[in-house]
Amino acid sequence: MSTVNSVAFLSPQFSVLSESQMRDLHMAALEVLRRTGIRFFHHGAVDLLKEAGAFVNDGNLVKFPARMVEDAIASAPSRVIMCNRDGEPAVFLEDRTVNFGTGSDCINLLDHETGAHRKFVTQDIVDGYHLCDALPNIDFVMSIGIPTDVDPELAYDTQMALMLEHTLKPLVFVTNDLDSCQRAIDMAAAVAGGHEALRERQSILLYSEPSSPLQQSDTAVDKLMLMAKNELPIVHSPAPLMGGTGPITMASGLAMSVAEIFSSLVVHQLTKPGAPYIFGAGLHHMDMKAAQICYASPEFQLTKSAIAQLGRRYGIPTWGYAGCTDAKVMDEQASLESLLSVMMAKFSGANLIHDVGYMESGLTCSFEMIVLTDELIALTDHLMKGIEINDDKLMLDEIHNVGPGGHFLNTQQTMKRFKDFWYPSLLDRGIRPTWLEEGSTTLGDRLTSRVKEILAGYQPKPLDPEKKRNIQEILAQAN
Numbered sequence: 001m002s003t004v005n006s007v008a009f010l011s012p013q014f015s016v017l018s019e020s021q022m023r024d025l026h027m028a029a030l031e032v033l034r035r036t037g038i039r040f041f042h043h044g045a046v047d048l049l050k051e052a053g054a055f056v057n058d059g060n061l062v063k064f065p066a067r068m069v070e071d072a073i074a075s076a077p078s079r080v081i082m083c084n085r086d087g088e089p090a091v092f093l094e095d096r097t098v099n100f101g102t103g104s105d106c107i108n109l110l111d112h113e114t115g116a117h118r119k120f121v122t123q124d125i126v127d128g129y130h131l132c133d134a135l136p137n138i139d140f141v142m143s144i145g146i147p148t149d150v151d152p153e154l155a156y157d158t159q160m161a162l163m164l165e166h167t168l169k170p171l172v173f174v175t176n177d178l179d180s181c182q183r184a185i186d187m188a189a190a191v192a193g194g195h196e197a198l199r200e201r202q203s204i205l206l207y208s209e210p211s212s213p214l215q216q217s218d219t220a221v222d223k224l225m226l227m228a229k230n231e232l233p234i235v236h237s238p239a240p241l242m243g244g245t246g247p248i249t250m251a252s253g254l255a256m257s258v259a260e261i262f263s264s265l266v267v268h269q270l271t272k273p274g275a276p277y278i279f280g281a282g283l284h285h286m287d288m289k290a291a292q293i294c295y296a297s298p299e300f301q302l303t304k305s306a307i308a309q310l311g312r313r314y315g316i317p318t319w320g321y322a323g324c325t326d327a328k329v330m331d332e333q334a335s336l337e338s339l340l341s342v343m344m345a346k347f348s349g350a351n352l353i354h355d356v357g358y359m360e361s362g363l364t365c366s367f368e369m370i371v372l373t374d375e376l377i378a379l380t381d382h383l384m385k386g387i388e389i390n391d392d393k394l395m396l397d398e399i400h401n402v403g404p405g406g407h408f409l410n411t412q413q414t415m416k417r418f419k420d421f422w423y424p425s426l427l428d429r430g431i432r433p434t435w436l437e438e439g440s441t442t443l444g445d446r447l448t449s450r451v452k453e454i455l456a457g458y459q460p461k462p463l464d465p466e467k468k469r470n471i472q473e474i475l476a477q478a479n
Contacts, residue, residue: 011386013096014347016305022313025306028255029262030066037063038214038263042221045267052270062263069262072269078315080202080233080276082140082170085191085463087201091139091170093233093278093317096349100322100342100377101140102132103355104174104207106365109145110330112451117364120145125159128357129166131367131451133460137377138370142172142207142354145365157478160184161471164191165463172205172354178222181206183474185230190470191463195230205233205278205352210260212240216267224264228271235278235319235352236264241293242285250283250303257281258310265316278352279311280319293361295324296337305348312349320350323373324358330368330444334359338369339376346380368447371454375426382422426450 017025040046040060050056055063082091091099109120128144143159150158156175163171164187171188175181184204185195192198208223210216220236227234238260240246246253261281268277283303284293294300304320311318322345327334345353355362357370398413408414426446428435435441441449463471 011384012347013349014305014344015309016302016348017309022310025251025254025258025310026313028251029258030064030069032214032255032259033064033069033262034066035063036214036259037061038210038216038260040216040221041218042216045216045221045225048267048270052266054266064263064266068266072262072266073314073316075269075273076265076277076314076316077274078317080278080317082205082233083201083203084170085164085168085203085461087192087197087203091352093351096312097351098346098349098353099139099351100345100353100356100373101138101169101172102128102142102144102370103324103358103362103365104143104172106145106358106363108360108364110359110364110366110368112367112448119148120365121149122147122158122162126162126166127455128365128367128370129163130458130460131370131454133167133169134454134458135371135374137374137381138169138356140170140172140205140352141167143174144357154475154478156180157183157475160187161475164188164471165468166460168461170203170205172207172352174207175223177219178226180478181223181226183478185226185232186474187471190474191467199231202232202276205235207354208234208236210236210238210264212238212245212260213256214260216263221267224268225271228268228275231272231275233276233278234268235280236261236268237278237280237282237319239282239284242283242299243288244286246283248285250299250306253283253285254281254303254306254310257283257307277316278319279307279314279316280350280352281307282321283307292326294326295321295355295358295361296326296341301340301344304350305344308348308350317352318350320345320348320353321355322353323356323369323376324362325369326359326361328360328364330359330366330372330447334366334369335372335443338373339379342373342376342380343383346384367451368444371447371450372426372443375424379422379424379427 040062046060049062080093081089084090109124125145132138132141146155160173188204189195189198206227208220224236238257242248242253287294308318322341323338325334325337356373357365359366
């Protein structure tokens, strides 16, 4: 006889905004677009917006009627699926599904062999792509670092070529300008089997930004419109700094950020209705004491959660941040800030979470930090399972059969279910004598060992030699 109703169990969730607050932010963003406007430095976009009904003052100051924004929101798809290099679905951007990946373009690397703080070279980013390809909880790969041993004009092209060769996972890329963006698309198409195949099985997503406050550069809009024309996903994410390039309060910063997102979305959807677009913003504040951007502040955890909540309200997939820290080395601060950010990403339900491995406010990357975050994602996956309560889980017969004073160590149910709990691979739960016998290692020691172990023994699936040649031919066009 059933003792409880069988219902779906609840997963822990976090909401920072009420429905009325989201409505107020929406109206505030619309008012910024109507009253203040966005300055576009792209003549084609200005013409496109004017023809669609926007008001243009002073040559390029564009003001938006609410209907243009509402039409763009309705036009954008609510679901984006990114495929891996072989065209298999791998990353689902929908609802509260959360996917994690690295960040882009760090200047410095914390060397896992020597501990030195140094510039990236090509082999480093190849190692980074191999590491991410091997880690089970890193869902996509972003470019990680800027190689300093190649022509600076070729850095973005080099990143794209190497990502396509050295990882099977979906890619988030950055580019310098319209031409390099087109080459990146062409390289991905060469691997996918053509541009039509790439549109059908989308494996790449572009990250770009407007220029806060309230500006859209010619180069950024070029890339925005190019991705729309190719029906490939893009996140055109503002990154205002509250107290610097953005207003000082979170409410005002969010209103301006949403206005900037909407201005991008309108151009994007006018260019190609229904093209895939990701809703995102990195609204940080400036630490006035350190004069630095803050990646781990409680305020940033709130603003990125608010952006995720707003994106869901509009039915558009969302962009977020986690696995990043303001610490300078792989220490206790880095660990706690990474865990905080991963938990908040999971609780808030943003779809595409980048910047795993970022340290020093985005200036430095640590492979150990990537490995640690992979472990923490697995931990939070189990946290998000919540507590399932039904007849099967209550096991009243098990309690009855063992009875008062018995034990559950060797019951059939214990043997069947003990692996349902999370067992860490890097965090230590053993007793002190065992820990001493195994070398009394710290978490930092174990992280470094895991990085070395993966890089020494793992090789991603090779790219077809002909496709590799095709990539190199496209890369040669940048010279």
